[in-house]
Every structure is written in C-alpha cells, then in structure tokens.
Amino acid sequence: MKSSDYPLNALMQITNRPELVFVSGEGSWLSDSEGRRYLDFIQGWAVNCLGHSPKEIVDALDKQARTLINCSPAFYNEPSARLAQMITATSGLDRVFFANSGAEANEGAIKLARKWGGLHRKGAYKIITFDHAFHGRTLATMSASGKPNWDKLFEPKVPGFPKADLNDLASVKALLADDVAAIMLEPTQGEAGVLPATKDFLQALRELTQREGMLLILDEVQTGIGRTGTLYGFEHSGVRPDIMTLGKGIGGGVPLAALVAAEAVCCFETGDQGGTYNGNALMAAVGCAVMQTVGAPGFLQRVNEAGGVLRAGLLALSLKHGLGEVRGDGLLQALELGSDIGAALVEQARVEGLLLNSPRPATLRFMPALNVSDAEIRQMLAGLDSLLARLK
Numbered sequence: 001m002k003s004s005d006y007p008l009n010a011l012m013q014i015t016n017r018p019e020l021v022f023v024s025g026e027g028s029w030l031s032d033s034e035g036r037r038y039l040d041f042i043q044g045w046a047v048n049c050l051g052h053s054p055k056e057i058v059d060a061l062d063k064q065a066r067t068l069i070n071c072s073p074a075f076y077n078e079p080s081a082r083l084a085q086m087i088t089a090t091s092g093l094d095r096v097f098f099a100n101s102g103a104e105a106n107e108g109a110i111k112l113a114r115k116w117g118g119l120h121r122k123g124a125y126k127i128i129t130f131d132h133a134f135h136g137r138t139l140a141t142m143s144a145s146g147k148p149n150w151d152k153l154f155e156p157k158v159p160g161f162p163k164a165d166l167n168d169l170a171s172v173k174a175l176l177a178d179d180v181a182a183i184m185l186e187p188t189q190g191e192a193g194v195l196p197a198t199k200d201f202l203q204a205l206r207e208l209t210q211r212e213g214m215l216l217i218l219d220e221v222q223t224g225i226g227r228t229g230t231l232y233g234f235e236h237s238g239v240r241p242d243i244m245t246l247g248k249g250i251g252g253g254v255p256l257a258a259l260v261a262a263e264a265v266c267c268f269e270t271g272d273q274g275g276t277y278n279g280n281a282l283m284a285a286v287g288c289a290v291m292q293t294v295g296a297p298g299f300l301q302r303v304n305e306a307g308g309v310l311r312a313g314l315l316a317l318s319l320k321h322g323l324g325e326v327r328g329d330g331l332l333q334a335l336e337l338g339s340d341i342g343a344a345l346v347e348q349a350r351v352e353g354l355l356l357n358s359p360r361p362a363t364l365r366f367m368p369a370l371n372v373s374d375a376e377i378r379q380m381l382a383g384l385d386s387l388l389a390r391l392k
Contacts, residue, residue, distance in 0.1 A: 025052025102247025103136025117181025229330030
C-alpha cells in the first residue's frame with residue numbers, strides 16, 4: 001500500500017510528518033509500506049534500546065499476555081514487583097511507582113517533592129530547574145522545562161520552577177530560598193543537543209542539597225537503562241539522587257516509566273498518586289526482559305565499545321568537514337554542524353534511507369539501539385559523510 005492509501009487525515013496534527021507509513025521493523029532497520037528500508041539512528045527518541053521488535057520483548061509480551069495483562073493498580077502483580085526489585089537493587093534507591101511515560105514519571109516526582117517540602121521544609125514547593133531542560137509535555141513538566149519558545153504556550157503555566165544555568169553553580173545558589181524544596185535536572189540534556197552536566201557540577205549539587213536540606217531529582221528518562229554506557233547516568237558522577245525518573249529505554253518501546261525514590265522521601269499517602277494502567281503486568285514483564293538483557297554480562301561493555309566507534313567516526317567527520325564539537329557518552333552523542341543545516345540533513349538522509357535527528361538547527365543527535373553493530377554505525381557514518389559533502 002502507498003501512504004496515500006491509509007486514513008492519515010483522521011490523526012490530529014501535532015507535528016509535520018513525512019509522507020510515509022512504517023509497517024515493520026527489525027533491529028536497527030525500519031520498513032515502510034512501499035518496501036523501502038531505513039537505517040534508524042533515532043529509535044523512537046532513544047526508546048527502542050534493544051532495537052525494533054527484539055525477540056526478548058516479543059517473547060515477554062507473548063508469554064505475559066497469555067497469563068495476565070492488567071489486574072488494576074489496586075492489587076499487586078508479580079511482574080511489577082519483580083521489576084521494582086530489579087530497579088531498587090541496581091539503583092540504591094528504595095521504592096518505585098510505575099507510570100506510562102517519562103512525563104508522567106516526572107509529574108509524579110514534582111508532586112512527591114512538593115509534598116515532601118510541605119512536610120519537611122515548612123511548605124516549600126519550588127523546584128529549581130534549568131534553562132534548555134526538557135521534562136515532558138504535561139503542564140507541570142512543560143513549566144519545569146526550559147525549552148525555547150515554550151514560555152508562551154498554554155498559559156498560565158504552573159508556578160514554582162525558577163531556572164538556573166547548567167554547570168553554573170552560582171546561578172543555582174542565586175535561586176536558593178526557604179520555599180525551595182528540590183533541584184531537578186537531567187544528567188545530560190538530550191533535547192538541548194546532548195549537553196552533559198559535568199561530574200563536578202553534579203557532585204556540587206549533591207553537596208549543596210544535602211547541606212541545605214533539599215532534594216536532588218535526576219530525570220533519567222533519556223540517560224537511564226544503559227544509554228550512556230552505565231545502567232544509570234548518575235553512575236558517571238558517583239552521585240545518587242533522592243528521586244530518579246526513568247522512561248524510554250526501561251520499556252524498550254512500550255509505554256513504561258518509573259518514579260524511583262529513597263525511603264525517606266516516600267511520603268505519598270493512600271489516594272495521593274495513581275493511574276489506571278500504572279504497573280500493569282504486561283508492560284512490567286517487558287521491563288523485566290529489558291533489565292535482564294541490559295544487565296547481562298558484557299552488554300554495557302559492548303555499549304561503550306559501540307559508543308567509541310561512533311565517537312571516533314563523528315570526530316573524523318568533524319575534522320574532515322570542518323564541523324564542531326562531538327559530545328556525549330555511550331550511545332547518546334551529538335555532532336555540532338557549525339551552521340543551521342540540521343533540518344536539511346535530516347530530510348535528505350531520510351530520502352536516502354537513513355533516519356537522523358536534529359534537536360537544534362545546528363546539531364545532530366544520535367540515539368541508535370544499544371545493540372547496534374559496528375557495521376551499522378559505519379554505514380551511518382558513510383551516509384552522513386556523503387550528505388555533508390553535498391550540503392554543508
């Protein structure tokens with residue numbers, strides 16, 4: 001079938017989509033309705049950590065769907081309890097609330113921090129966040145974000161999110177006040193173009209929050225579950241947060257996210273938090289399969305090796321074409337283009353069977369499957385090389 005044969009006009013317009021319809025995927029490859037194949041270095045914006053339709057997830061879905069799909073969050077189910085134990089055992093935190101998206105997990109983190117501030121900091125409710133941050137698309141998470149051009153959308157915003165500058169401790173200290181309950185940030189700002197918080201900055205924030213009696217919240221929706229070469233992004237700095245959020249990779253492509261917190265912070269009471277599908281057995285079983293796969297011996301070592309191949313290739317392209325910085329860790333990396341050709345590169349790459357992402361006009365972001373092969377990385381680099389020669 002051609003894309004024109006599908007009832008696409010029934011879908012609400014939320015973004016400019018190209019005139020193609022994807023119908024299947026395997027590993028690092030997608031196929032459209034006309035049989036064309038695409039090498040995918042977006043993977044649902046770092047969602048498909050094991051690639052498209054991996055056996056581990058397909059098997060988990062099949063097995064669990066035949067047993068129990070959803071008994072409601074008013075009851076325990078075995079997969080969610082098992083997945084929660086996997087997360088607490090590997091993160092050093094104590095309790096998990098499951099959600100369906102990173103935005104929902106971050107919304108829960110904001111609510112938890114505000115309730116904690118009400119109980120332990122005399123009603124403190126503000127959360128210091130950062131310019132260029134991205135925490136989701138609910139009203140509260142949009143308000144917490146620092147994404148350009150969002151300041152006038154869906155007004156009035158939710159108050160209580162003063163903005164500091166990433167890696168600028170003085171800008172954080174300038175916002176400290178009695179009504180501040182927490183500081184919230186991504187270990188790496190993915191939507192901003194893969195801008196990492198430095199190790200020194202994260203360690204300074206941890207010291208500052210502990211000294212001031214505030215919470216540290218890390219949004220690991222994009223950096224968590226192996227994306228940066230460690231299971232959690234905070235491991236690079238040795239800083240353990242009070243609250244962490246997970247999404248994207250934890251579900252490997254299905255709707256699954258998590259709010260994770262230290263015992264001392266878990267102040268929700270019955271009725272404070274919930275969700276119809278939260279922690280359902282079907283999605284939790286997928287999360288267990290993802291955690292088992294990513295946590296298997298040698299898997300993260302391979303992510304770092306693949307990340308090294310990607311980084312070396314991007315550095316070579318930058319040198320060859322006179323481009324800019326290469327940033328990031330593991331398989332979350334960015335290339336500065338030096339001019340606003342990102343959109344044109346993405347468009348032409350898709351025409352030639354390569355899916356790339358440009359989060360900023362002069363930046364490319366690379367988020368391949370964590371099990372991408374060296375051959376696939378080199379194929380992407382060769383295609384990008386050719387595109388740069390023509391479009392830069």
